[in-house]
Amino acid sequence: MAERLVTIATFNEPTEAHIVKGRLEAEGIPCFLGDEHIVAVQPFYSVAVGGVKLKVTEGDADEARAILARIQGGTSEYILDDNIELAPPMQEHVQQLTCPNCGSEHVAEEKFSKTVFSISYLLLGFPVPFVSRKYKCYDCGYIWQQE
Structure with a gap:
């Protein structure tokens, strides 16, 4: 039963x-x-x-x-079996951009042209995202495009 x-x-x-x-x-x-x-x-x-x-x-x-x-x-501990092998934590490799002018790592990517964005917002009433992949160094002010 x-x-x-x-x-x-x-x-x-x-x-x-x-x-x-x-x-x-x-x-x-x-x-x-x-x-x-x-x-x-x-x-x-x-x-x-x-x-x-x-x-x-x-x-x-x-x-x-x-x-x-x-x-x-608060005294409960879950014990794993000894024969279970845990995978090592994955490490992400991020390629750090550097400024070609001064070598600084204080760099950001500007994906949209702020000028086109602002003018289209003023004239049309809505922003038109114009894609522009430029990079700007915040230390020396240098702006460049990645090739």
Whole structure:
């Protein structure tokens, strides 16, 4: 015969309930969230329906409550298996532009011509983005185009 579901916790926010549900499922305890969709669509109904209910089977209720107490107490640590190898963090290589005039790295790309942008806004009432890929050095004021 199927086991009954027991409510072990209630939450006002579905996001918080999903975090705890994910943690219990990571520990091997199957879970179910009741009334999560009602609260997600109408957050003010949370009080009326009693919040989002985290439910587990009767057989897993004691273990789930113990895990929940550890989580709420701040003493819960999820231990990874030793045979799982984590990938090293990826490092992004960003090519830094330098000013050909003075060698400064205080350079910015100007994608739009400010002159065309301003004149079209004054004459037409809306700005026309005229693409112009120029670079400007803020140290010496030099302006150039990348080839």
